[in-house]
Amino acid sequence: MPVARPESQEPRVIAHVDMDCFYVQVEQRRNPDLRGVPTAVVQYNSWKGGGLIAVGYEARKFGVKRSMRGDEAKRACPDIQLVQVPVARGKADLNLYRSAGSEVVAILSTKGKCERASIDEVYLDLTDAAKSMLLESPPEMLDSIPEEALKSHVLGLSSDENKGEEDVRKWLCQPNADYQAKLLACGTIIVAELRVRVLQETKFTCSAGIAHNKMLAKLASPMHKPAQQTVVPATSVPDLLASLPVKKMKQLGGKLGSSLQDDLGVNTVGDLLKFSEQKLQDLYGINTGTWLWKIARGISGDEVEDRLLPKSHGCGKTFPGPMALKTTSSVKQWLNQLCEELSERIQSDLDQNKRVAQTLTLHARAFKEDEVDPLKKFPSKSCPLRYGTSKIQEDAMHLFELGLGDFLNSKNLGWGITSLAVGASKIVDIPNGTTSILKYLTEKRTSCNSSDCSDALPGEPDHATSLICQKDADTKSYKGHEVPLESKVEENPKTKAPRESASDSKRLSDRDANAKGTILRYFSGGSSSNQSSTSKVETTQIEEQERISSSTASISNSHQNLNLNQNNNALSENWIINIEEIDPSVVDELPLEIQREIRGWIHPSKRINTAKRGSTIAHYFSPARK
DNA sequence: ACGGCTTGAACG
DNA sequence: TCGTTCAAG
Incomplete structure (x- = not known):
């Protein structure tokens, strides 16, 4: 559940940058023939043409959606190009996209605190950079404002949005705006510059939201996709939230959002304003209740973490229905494959970033034939992680056996494994330098x-x-x-x-x-x-x-x-x-x-x-x- | 037989 | 802490 964080007093400038249909862009860069033509990336799966995991904008016009199968996509858009995710060791291999993501992070992290939020998204805290700009070269002093900044969408600008670049220029330069609005204008320019750099240096387009906190930035980044940015001035927040469906808010896309709708009749964030903080706490607990009360007012204290790298590595594979693994030997085979990939990944993390993972975790899903509790889940197990592929394989297999024992209550029953995953977590920096x-x-x-x-x-x-x-x-x-x-x-x-x-x-x-x-x-x-x-x-x-x-x-x-x-x-x-x-x-x-x-x-x-x-x-x- | 594969965060 | 659950993309 969400938890409210203490807010800083000073106004911040926060951006959320999101790559446009990232996997598709990566494939289009690899094969320029795909540029401009309807394209989607599918995860290899001979079953019904594979599952789509990314859809380019040309294909979206035909109604192609993520989570369609390849076959459906072909039906909706006969000319669509379906590119397969690389396969290694019998499973999808996302490393191509991971390293493309790193290229982007390398650029986006140059202007302030940067948090890698996923393979294709980051948050930036540009407060300091914006302050500097305001002191040294505020927008109104700039002889040329970057074109990309002028193309920004500023929420609440004039009655209907986006009257044109001249309006944006005026907003960016507004000499009698308050301090936080000026900072936001600087942030807008900085983000525009960053996005241009990303395009120049990686050939990838991205979209961004610029606001005073993470929640609002995240809300804004998808508003004008692809390849555009959206600004949320503080003054526009109440109107924005008033009509915003609760489900659009991060963290409210699931059960909590449903509960708001079904149990409280709250359909927009604005509807939440009718509830006192006390009431929300009574309904959802102190943490979630407080959080709800605040986000209804556009308040979010979450800080941008200074972190360019993932906190864990994992890899897994599913074995649906008929493919379920039914022998320890087949489990061992697959576990070996997964561990090989995991080992490779933590090894390059070590080589490149000087970090070590401390914990190895095994997850599985399983069914068992009959028994009183056929619904029981296969328990996750973990242990300290030892480096070396074969050690990881051994340890993972051991964890599996532990889990299987628990799962079956050490009884002799038929079983099947429908998914397997291994993970490496608790990653710490290697103490470097002086006292090795x-x-x-x-x-x-x-x-x-x-x-x-x-x-x-x-x-x-x-x-x-x-x-x-x-x-x-x-x-x-x-x-x-x-x-x-x-x-x-x-x-x-x-x-x-x-x-x-x-x-x-x-x-x-x-x-x-x-x-x-x-x-x-x-x-x-x-x-x-x-x-x-x-x-x-x-x-x-x-x-x-x-x-x-x-x-x-x-x-x-x-x-x-x-x-x-x-x-x-x-x-x-x-x-x-x-x-x-x-x-x-x-x-x-x-x-x-x-x-x-x-x-x-x-x-x-x-x-x-x-x-x-x-x-x-x-x-x-x-x-x-x- | 299913959306698969990853990540992150909170809870007890 | 560990294991579970939820959420997002």
């Missing part, structure tokens, strides 16, 4: 006597050790197979009697082990991008690392990732470490500032309740759970 572990290690390597590293643990070695043991036990039950305990506890020279993992102890001299090996050894479990790109690692001084990591099987069910970056050696940019595969007691030996950094990387679900100052890392690992 690798930097510490490199310094160590060059200027360190091994005593630093090999000193006894400051804290409580016993505690730490027991944690390790617990984690082993835990791991075992989680995986149910192939967890080499040796590789896990391995030698931690200080905490305790090392398990003699033959291969390892030979590899490094003890001195080396102390100087660098001890720590590196625990950085096991995976180079970021499997096989292919890890080659970079081999070359350097850390050459031991490769063998170590490949020999050390994946271990833990808990995984937080760490990316080591290093400028001047050949270590892969994206060397990934599943952090919780590190022996916590080893990390406790690191300088406190690095420990602090590492604490931030530990998955929330694994953090233990300790606010104590100077707590060791070991304390931050929660004990085993089922």
Whole structure:
């Protein structure tokens, strides 16, 4: 449900920019023959010609609608060009459109705070830019106002709208308007310039709404599509909302909007004005009630977030009716495909944006034959995310089995999966720069006597050790197979009697082990991008690392990732470490500032309740759970 | 047999 | 926190 946010006092200038039939434009740019001809993009699906997911404006004239099937579209518009979404791994692949969206964001984010709202929409907070313009070169001083700005539609201008560019020019330059209207005029010009740039640099057209808050900007952006912009001066708001059907408002397109209509007889936003705030709160609760009261008055405090990238990645596929998956092996096949795509996507997110995803989630829809509760839903399951395609595949399959167990109550019943999806969420920036572990290690390597590293643990070695043991036990039950305990506890020279993992102890001299090996050894479990790109690692001084990591099987069910970056050696940019595969007691030996950094990387679900100052890392690992 | 595929947000 | 549900496009 919607929630009202506190409003800022100062007037803001907010824009909502929406690409016109975006997928179609992307395809038209790819194949210029499609320009100017009726076009739609269909998702591959041999069934009835596929489903339309975007319809160009030429085709809309024929009544072609999104959510028609390809066959219907052909009937409505025989000349329509139907372009298929690329298919990869047996499913629709939207990456083409995602990267086209990024091109646009790159431009739109240059003039102020920018929030990527979807693959083809952004919100902009242009308040500061508008203020600057007002100070430095207000519209009335401008010798030339951009043509595109003059084409704006200004709501409430004269009696009926859009008398022409001269009226718009007057509005933009109005010398005796109030402060917020002047800011809005500046915003209008800035948005016009941005849209022109987008067209020049990407060949994509877009439409925009410019207003004093997100809600109104969003409301305005589709009013004059395609390739135009609409401005909502504060003075025009009451009239605009008075006759606006409630369903047009974002958040009121669903059940809440229906309830307003059916239960209250509220058909326009204006109709809401008759209800007191108290009354709306009584009807819909404090949050939604307050929100409703405010939006009826055009008040919305939602801020534009400064975020250019998505908060999560997901991919899924449906298996309708007859295609339902009925064996774990077919589920595994498809899950592998989905995980492959997901892995690729989080990997490029890491490479390009230096972000790591912390949580892996599996969703499914399923039916089961008979039983008392045939309506029960397949439960979603999640776990810490480990990088590496095969790890993701393993973990996802495990989550599926957990979910299936729940779903069937561990009974033996027929079942079918009608949709599968995996997601990567809780994405965080990699702590960058100053205090990376690798930097510490490199310094160590060059200027360190091994005593630093090999000193006894400051804290409580016993505690730490027991944690390790617990984690082993835990791991075992989680995986149910192939967890080499040796590789896990391995030698931690200080905490305790090392398990003699033959291969390892030979590899490094003890001195080396102390100087660098001890720590590196625990950085096991995976180079970021499997096989292919890890080659970079081999070359350097850390050459031991490769063998170590490949020999050390994946271990833990808990995984937080760490990316080591290093400028001047050949270590892969994206060397990934599943952090919780590190022996916590080893990390406790690191300088406190690095420990602090590492604490931030530990998955929330694994953090233990300790606010104590100077707590060791070991304390931050929660004990085993089922 | 269905609109599919993605995202984000709020709630309990 | 995790899992569910809703909404949008």
